[in-house]
Amino acid sequence: MNQTSDVVVLGAGVVGLMSAIHLAREGLSVTIVERRARGREASRAAGGILSSIKPWALASELAALAAQSEASYPALTAEIRDATGIDPEWRRCGMLLVDSDQAIAAKQWSNAGGQRVEILDMNASVTLEPAVQPGSRPAIRLPDAAQIRNPRLMDGLGKFAELNGVRVVEYVGACGLFVRNGRCSGVSTDEGLIRGDRVILSAGAWSGALLARVGISCPVTPIRGQMIWYRVPRGTVEHIVIRDGYYVIPRSDGVLVVGSTADAAEFSEVTPSEMVRQLHDAATRIIPQLDRTPVRGQWSGLRPWCPDGLPYIGAAPDVDRLFMCVGHHRNGMALAPASARLLINIMLGRSTRIDPAPFDPRARMAAPAVADL
Ligand SMILES: Cc1cc2nc3c(=O)[nH]c(=O)nc-3n(C[C@H](O)[C@H](O)[C@H](O)COP(=O)(O)OP(=O)(O)OC[C@H]3O[C@@H](n4cnc5c(N)ncnc54)[C@H](O)[C@@H]3O)c2cc1C
Structure with missing residues (x-):
């Protein structure tokens, strides 16, 4: 499986699928690699509450993401319903x-x-x-x-991603990120290398193990x-x-x-x-x-x-062209639309409405022990 895309996304949960859709709509070719069927893990298990259960206790950095996501859900779910026939039941x-x-x-x-x-x-x-x-x-x-009915959101998002031109590769597990000379240019799988000019890691709770293999210590558990x-x-x-x-x-x-x-x-x-x-x-x-x-x-x-309660959104430390959007813990459904939007704007070098600094992985993670694997 030796194909090249502008971007390879590792993990087809709510974060990976929303990121892939944004990128495809920007005209980039996108492949998303998923070891199971798309949208089966935390994003399917969730309750679908689209706010924190104590929103007044939410960190101010997350409140900005929450407000932007909340505002985007009615239009997003209507678009998914109209395009795919699957109603995510935003209510x-x-x-x-x-x-x-x-x-x-x-x-x-x-x-x-x-x-x-x-x-x-x-x-x-x-x-x-x-x-x-x-x-x-x-x-x-x-x-x-x-609320949204998240199993339906995930089914709708998967189909919507394909309708937007995203190539969804299912039942193919990534064994590692492909890093050479300090630069990430794909994802290694049992079925070969899936090449991309840039890579997004959105593997949820499994992200830490994948980063550890390229020497990045990421405390997501x-x-x-x-x-x-x-x-x-x-x-x-x-x-x-x-x-x-x-x-x-x-x-x-x-x-x-x-x-x-x-x-x-x-x-x-x-x-x-x-x-x-x-x-x-x-x-x-x-x-x-x-x-x-x-x-x-x-x-x-x-x-x-993740220990400080903020997801990691942005460029990974010391590996060029590797980006990540992980660590949404209890609020991934409530935050994913704005997190994905923030990540894509960072990747494309655009200004962002939300301050990206508190989410920057480079400021919060250990540098690679091994720079070139
Ligand atoms: C019981 C429960 C209730 C929740 N309720 C809510 C709620 O009401 N509201 C809310 O906002 N949030 C809720 N959440 C939190 C929310 O579900 C998560 O924050 C969110 O789903 C995380 O999305 P994700 O895309 O990062 O991870 P995931 O949905 O876990 O997606 C990661 C994907 O990466 C894939 N992957 C991993 N390793 C590899 C590999 N090596 N190769 C290829 N693919 C790989 C996985 O198979 C998976 O599909 C709840 C979570 C749980 C568990």
Whole structure:
């Protein structure tokens, strides 16, 4: 498989696919290499909440990415739906934090230019969401919060990428980045070298291992998250509801997704039964009638975690023509459109609306121990 593209993208999650689409729309030839089917890993496992579950606690650098992404989702998902026939189901369903001690912080954030926030007493909370158990403390409502149905987003994005001319190579794992004389010019696979004038690494939780092979120490590690789902009568709840860090997300057809746990599980995606019990108990505390509702299924995914909480977006340290967009941890669906846009503008040498400095991998990672592999 000895072909050359302007850009090779390693990893077809939400970050890789969105980056590939931007580049293809700039007129560049793009190949995306994926060891499984596209969009199967963290991006499929996610809940699809398009904001942080405590947006007032988000680092200011991430808030800029979040706001830009949030604004872009309605048009992006409409375009995907019209072009592919797959509806990612973007919906402004609102978010309700029940029994929260965050009311003051939420109000201050809203007054300082964040989203609209309403503080609801117990009666108002029950009137709004009768199936939800109110707490002794007020509830916080964010009426503008939105969700997407991310498995559908990923299916739509994959198809949309192809319609935009991206060559998607599936079931071909990269064994390494091809670096010669300090310059990256492709991806090595079992089926040969896939050459590119530039390479983007967007391999999520697996990115650290690929960088280590070219001597770059990148602290991205996997944090496993587990999810379960129920089928309930449509309209049982309308909002994403959050309590004690767990959430329920109502899809439009009565599917109710519940998440999520967080544990350092290396690269295992097995869902232990005690995790299912933990999620079921949390769901029942939010919606008591779920106690009598069977859990229909479970899954898990690996979030790409990085220690300082900011993704790495930009040129990799000391290897020419290697770029990266990794480490979105819990917020990859909420941030990916703006992260991909920022990366592409950096690659193409354009000015950026968002300050790229806090995300620059070169300032935050160790230099290669071996410059030329
Ligand atoms: C349970 C759970 C719930 C979540 N909920 C939310 C949410 O509600 N909202 C939100 O914003 N975020 C959420 N997230 C976080 C979000 O899913 C991630 O931040 C995001 O999906 C990361 O995207 P990615 O493209 O970087 O990684 P991934 O989606 O993991 O994609 C990386 C891709 O690289 C491929 N790859 C890896 N190694 C190789 C190789 N050697 N060769 C070829 N391909 C390779 C993988 O197969 C994979 O397809 C959640 C995550 C989990 C696990």
